[in-house]
Amino acid sequence: MKENVDRTFAIIELMEDLRDIWRETSPTHTLSPEQKEKVLSIILDANKILKRMEEAIYD
Amino acid sequence: MIERKREEYYINVNPLQTGGRTNSEVRKVALQYVDGYSVCDYCKGMLHLIEKPPICDLTRELSRFLDMDESRITLGAREGKFAVIHTLLQPGDTIVCDSNRHYTTYVAAERVGAKIYEVESTGYPSYEIRPEGYREMIEKIRSETNKPPKLAILTHVDGEYGNLTPAKEIGEICKEYDVPFLLNAAYTAGRMEVKGKELGADFLVCSCHKGFGVPGAIGILATTNRWVNELFRKSQVYKKKDVELLGCTARSLAVATLIAALPYVKERVKKWDEEVEKARWFVDRMEGLGNITQLGVRPTQHDLLRFETPLLREIGKHHRKKGYFLYYELEKRGIIGLKPGQTDWFKLSTYGLTWDQVKYLYEAFEEIVKKFSG
Numbered sequence: 001m002k003e004n005v006d007r008t009f010a011i012i013e014l015m016e017d018l019r020d021i022w023r024e025t026s027p028t029h030t031l032s033p034e035q036k037e038k039v040l041s042i043i044l045d046a047n048k049i050l051k052r053m054e055e056a057i058y059d
Numbered sequence: 060m061i062e063r064k065r066e067e068y069y070i071n072v073n074p075l076q077t078g079g080r081t082n083s084e085v086r087k088v089a090l091q092y093v094d095g096y097s098v099c100d101y102c103k104g105m106l107h108l109i110e111k112p113p114i115c116d117l118t119r120e121l122s123r124f125l126d127m128d129e130s131r132i133t134l135g136a137r138e139g140k141f142a143v144i145h146t147l148l149q150p151g152d153t154i155v156c157d158s159n160r161h162y163t164t165y166v167a168a169e170r171v172g173a174k175i176y177e178v179e180s181t182g183y184p185s186y187e188i189r190p191e192g193y194r195e196m197i198e199k200i201r202s203e204t205n206k207p208p209k210l211a212i213l214t215h216v217d218g219e220y221g222n223l224t225p226a227k228e229i230g231e232i233c234k235e236y237d238v239p240f241l242l243n244a245a246y247t248a249g250r251m252e253v254k255g256k257e258l259g260a261d262f263l264v265c266s267c268h269k270g271f272g273v274p275g276a277i278g279i280l281a282t283t284n285r286w287v288n289e290l291f292r293k294s295q296v297y298k299k300k301d302v303e304l305l306g307c308t309a310r311s312l313a314v315a316t317l318i319a320a321l322p323y324v325k326e327r328v329k330k331w332d333e334e335v336e337k338a339r340w341f342v343d344r345m346e347g348l349g350n351i352t353q354l355g356v357r358p359t360q361h362d363l364l365r366f367e368t369p370l371l372r373e374i375g376k377h378h379r380k381k382g383y384f385l386y387y388e389l390e391k392r393g394i395i396g397l398k399p400g401q402t403d404w405f406k407l408s409t410y411g412l413t414w415d416q417v418k419y420l421y422e423a424f425e426e427i428v429k430k431f432s433g
Binding site for chain 1: 416
């Protein structure tokens with residue numbers, strides 16, 4: 001279960017990267033193509049980690 | 060649950076807060092060191108000696124970064140000022156400082172029972188501190204008390220006008236009179252390069268939650284070899300503990316995040332010219348709206364800007380929300396950081412905003428002025 005602790009931190013860290021984008025683009029949060037790509041990549045990575053965590057809980 | 064999402068929802072221009080905004084790398088470390096005493100897992104008996112996390116390297120790095128000989132972590136600039144005053148002065152001793160000083164300079168002196176002599180600024184509209192004012196005041200103190208002041212304090216950049224003072228010239232005057240010189244770099248260190256010894260500082264205090272992009276509460280007190288033993292003297296009983304710091308100061312995420320922030324701070328000071336450029340661009344556009352004037356030294360040399368705004372005061376006179384209209388109109392456009400009700404004058408800071416955000420900020424003012432004037 002130590003892996004799940006690491007995964008928990010990894011997700012929080014990804015969210016902090018996402019938070020930076022909201023800060024840089026406030027108040028309109030209009031994203032450039034690069035920022036859109038980054039946001040989508042963060043969401044993808046977070047989903048993957050959450051999925052692995054879910055699987056580990058069921059195992 | 061208490062919450063705060065101001066930096067994410069809005070453009071925040073509160074001068075007190077812009078230099079302390081964190082980046083994601085800093086917040087990631089904050090998450091891990093959020094528990095009380097979390098930097099004390101491998102305690103060495105004194106905060107600045109801890110190797111894991113590498114606080115011992117941090118204080119060495121900070122000394123190099125600030126061009127001083129030795130540094131300690133404090134809880135903020137005010138605690139550093141007090142430590143110096145308490146070390147050097149006895150009740151009744153005198154201090155010379157600038158009239159643009161922060162209130163904590165005065166309060167720290169009061170706590171020791173010291174008497175303050177202020178070098179007046181040139182007043183409206185530039186509020187400049189002239190180096191020769193320090194010479195004149197030192198001479199005055201000498202003639203009144205038969206001895207020079209025990210300490211000179213200079214606010215490197217003040218929190219009212221954002222004036223960058225000629226610290227080096229004042230440092231030279233202090234050296235001439237052999238008056239120890241404390242430079243309050245709360246609004247400069249971490250934003251721009253500050254080289255303490257080059258400026259003639261015997262003591263340097265910084266506010267990291269104001270200028271190093273960390274949560275704090277944390278500051279730096281740095282000094283030169285001449286003063287290390289006196290300022291950082293140890294307890295007679297607890298041999299590792301600094302008396303003036305009451306042992307250990309900023310712990311947990313405050314100091315851990317400073318370790319994480321320092322590499323970014325070293326990079327961001329290199330971009331200071333661009334920060335000044337943004338501030339000047341903004342001043343130029345704001346003044347172009349008419350009947351708005353930047354106070355303080357011109358052209359500005361800092362991101363903290365103070366505007367005198369008769370144009371907005373006039374609008375407020377006829378607006379149903381009176382002087383509060385500006386605050387609400389800005390908030391509607393996603394901008395915060397001005398004090399509610401202020402339209403005669405206000406302060407703001409463009410520090411750390413992207414160019415797009417600075418332009419958006421100006422356009423918001425332009426839109427408000429167009430909407431309500433004439």
